[in-house]
Amino acid sequence: MSDQDDDIILAELNDEDLVAQMFDDLYDGLKEEIEDGVNILLGRDWTPYRVLTEALVGGMTIVGNDFRDGILFVPEVLMAANAMKGGMKILKPLLIATGAPRVGKMVIGTVKGDIHDIGKNLVSMMMEGAGFEVVDLGINNAVDAYIEALIEEEADILGMSALLTTTMPYMKVVIDTLIEKGMRDDYIVLVGGAPLNEEFGKAIGADAYCRDAAVAVETAKEWVARKHNQMAASA
Numbered sequence: 107m108s109d110q111d112d113d114i115i116l117a118e119l120n121d122e123d124l125v126a127q128m129f130d131d132l133y134d135g136l137k138e139e140i141e142d143g144v145n146i147l148l149g150r151d152w153t154p155y156r157v158l159t160e161a162l163v164g165g166m167t168i169v170g171n172d173f174r175d176g177i178l179f180v181p182e183v184l185m186a187a188n189a190m191k192g193g194m195k196i197l198k199p200l201l202i203a204t205g206a207p208r209v210g211k212m213v214i215g216t217v218k219g220d221i222h223d224i225g226k227n228l229v230s231m232m233m234e235g236a237g238f239e240v241v242d243l244g245i246n247n248a249v250d251a252y253i254e255a256l257i258e259e260e261a262d263i264l265g266m267s268a269l270l271t272t273t274m275p276y277m278k279v280v281i282d283t284l285i286e287k288g289m290r291d292d293y294i295v296l297v298g299g300a301p302l303n304e305e306f307g308k309a310i311g312a313d314a315y316c317r318d319a320a321v322a323v324e325t326a327k328e329w330v331a332r333k334h335n336q337m338a339a340s341a
């Protein structure tokens with residue numbers, strides 16, 4: 107960090123400059139600065155959702171692009187991810203504290219072989235904020251972990267996340283196992299992650315592919331309502 111950066115007082119920056127500085131701080135993996143920035147924006151009446159999407163996800167997109175282009179490497183990206191998690195930790199209770207009634211329960215996890223969890227965590231937070239109960243299985247989940255949790259938790263929704271082209275096919279293994287066990291129709295299956303698309307979601311037999319966390323919430327609400335209507339019609 108340069109001497110000039112040392113002199114920057116985040117609270118004295120206007121919103122636009124503060125967000126730009128937060129992009130730099132996220133890029134540099136400066137967790138404390140990110141936490142300060144989040145608190146300052148919240149103090150300026152930014153909604154938690156706006157802070158999350160504009161300041162944190164915006165910054166992470168730059169990190170992602172430079173990782174892709176070989177400008178950043180794994181250790182730097184880990185530092186950025188750690189800084190992002192610091193910010194998300196502050197926002198989580200605020201996103202959840204909406205007082206929304208419980209609308210359904212989701213078991214979510216990143217698939218076997220994959221340790222990316224930022225997007226999944228974001229989906230969990232947004233789902234909780236929208237009134238869903240979320241059981242987060244973490245990363246690197248084999249099929250048995252999903253199935254045990256679905257049964258034990260009496261969940262309505264299975265959410266799976268994958269960020270690697272090498273791990274996304276594992277989602278089909280999970281769905282095929284649900285079919286083999288005669289359990290597929292008991293759950294709404296939603297999938298997401300940067301390398302996926304609508305076509306892939308359909309091909310593996312998921313109910314829907316969710317482009318981002320906001321779409322995951324809307325899709326989950328839609329499918330839960332649809333399921334309730336079907337149950338009411340057949341009663």
Ligand code: B1M
Nearest residue numbers: 170174221222223224225265267270271298299300318319
């Ligand atoms: Co990794 N990584 N990484 N990485 N990493 C990617 C995914 C990559 C695209 C970067 C790149 O080259 N260009 C690339 C994958 C290439 C490919 O498969 N085609 C890649 C690679 C190659 C790797 C390693 C193999 C690198 C190596 O070791 N040589 C390695 C793999 C380790 C493993 O998993 N076995 C690896 C490791 C890592 C870190 C550990 C350093 C770190 C992860 C830290 C962590 O998650 N705790 C990391 C990171 C941070 C990334 C990038 C830069 C950012 C991912 C991220 O957090 N995005 C990523 C580049 C990129 O995506 N552009 C990259 C922000 C997040 C908010 O977005 O996760 O897309 P995203 O989630 C979104 C949506 O996709 C959707 O909603 C979310 C919120 O809006 N969504 C869902 C996601 N899951 C959902 C589930 C749902 C619904 C919606 O269920 C209902």
